[in-house]
Amino acid sequence: MVRTRQAYDPVILIITLVLLAIGVVMVHSASSVVSLQKFGDSFYYAKRQLLWAGLGIVGMLLMANYDYHNLRRWAPKIAIASFLFLAIVLIPGVGSTRGGSQAWLGIGSFGIQPSEFAKLGLIIFLAHYLADSGDRMSSFRRGFLPPLLLSLTGVGLIMLEPDLGQSVVIMGTTIILLFAAGARVRHLAGLGGIGLAGFAGLVAMAPYRINRITAFLDPWKDPLGHGYQIIQSLYALGSGGVLGVGLGQSRQKYLYLPEPQTDFIYSILSEELGFLGAATVLALFGVLVWRGFRAAIFAPDEFGSLLAVGITGMIGVQVLINVGVVTGSIPATGITLPLLSYGGSSLTLMLTGIGILLNISRQAQLALR
Numbered sequence: 001m002v003r004t005r006q007a008y009d010p011v012i013l014i015i016t017l018v019l020l021a022i023g024v025v026m027v028h029s030a031s032s033v034v035s036l037q038k039f040g041d042s043f044y045y046a047k048r049q050l051l052w053a054g055l056g057i058v059g060m061l062l063m064a065n066y067d068y069h070n071l072r073r074w075a076p077k078i079a080i081a082s083f084l085f086l087a088i089v090l091i092p093g094v095g096s097t098r099g100g101s102q103a104w105l106g107i108g109s110f111g112i113q114p115s116e117f118a119k120l121g122l123i124i125f126l127a128h129y130l131a132d133s134g135d136r137m138s139s140f141r142r143g144f145l146p147p148l149l150l151s152l153t154g155v156g157l158i159m160l161e162p163d164l165g166q167s168v169v170i171m172g173t174t175i176i177l178l179f180a181a182g183a184r185v186r187h188l189a190g191l192g193g194i195g196l197a198g199f200a201g202l203v204a205m206a207p208y209r210i211n212r213i214t215a216f217l218d219p220w221k222d223p224l225g226h227g228y229q230i231i232q233s234l235y236a237l238g239s240g241g242v243l244g245v246g247l248g249q250s251r252q253k254y255l256y257l258p259e260p261q262t263d264f265i266y267s268i269l270s271e272e273l274g275f276l277g278a279a280t281v282l283a284l285f286g287v288l289v290w291r292g293f294r295a296a297i298f299a300p301d302e303f304g305s306l307l308a309v310g311i312t313g314m315i316g317v318q319v320l321i322n323v324g325v326v327t328g329s330i331p332a333t334g335i336t337l338p339l340l341s342y343g344g345s346s347l348t349l350m351l352t353g354i355g356i357l358l359n360i361s362r363q364a365q366l367a368l369r
Helices: 010-039 044-064 068-088 114-131 134-138 140-159 164-180 185-205 207-217 228-240 265-298 302-326 344-368
Strands: 096-098 101-107 110-112
Touching: 010 044, 010 265, 010 344, 044 344, 068 114, 068 140, 068 302, 068 344, 101 114, 110 114, 110 344, 114 140, 114 164, 114 302, 114 344, 134 140, 140 164, 140 185, 164 185, 164 302, 228 265, 228 302, 265 302, 265 344, 302 344
Parallel strands: none
Antiparallel strands: 096 101, 101 110
């Protein structure tokens, strides 16, 4: 009997493309005013987002058709390359600074963000390492500590940029992977306590982070300063009501909400499409995360299962942080909303990761037949 070729998981593929399409439309809507002001072209950011989306779809399709088992051979080299890029970007004169972080490699407006590559690279390596951990995960020194130290090394390099948002995503994803690999709850609880202490230390080391915490607790204390961004975001959310003010009709994008096409695109989406539109987007992400974890459960091997958990966990953590920030539920930290926010590195790497997820899901279906 000839084995037929299994198609991609239709739910993951369709939801990804729907979210991507929503993202391109919302990037144009959110950025049209600032694009016209800065570049004399209201489609400036939208055209670039379309370019990155096209490249990302190519990467997604390539990885969807590339046997994920081959990534195990490359996992150590991928991890080494990730750390090298994180180190190179810190060299004065090599890495470029945007938004206060020396986190970019490139010329002019075209650049890559090594921390985005590092997120996916660390997931691949940790899945490779943890797949062979077995009973070692019950030991703190032999099982739990080595992958934790690896992630902390990456986080340390990223914090030198500095970029707290990416660091939180990496550590959140690492914790999810360690849990899935069988780490003891008491080890994870201890790590959580240490993490909170470390977060407090990082906040205390940088005055602007202290200002973000105080702005989170009471943004109206400094409405024209540190509380300005979150107040404008809340205005956008509140103005949307149930059905929104209409696509393209946002008022906050008229230079009230800074950089509305990136970290705060969900605010503009909520204003224009209302509660129903915002809830629909969250529901789409929820289904995407569910299908990702479903692929992990039915993956034909431990490596594929952990790889799917890592990629899906990364998506879920980023969504939770981004939405938490724009709704004032957690202190502000710069992180994009997957598939929706403007950004070349984040979009192409996210789509590439989803391509790997599609390949795992396809092989899971073949194994079940």
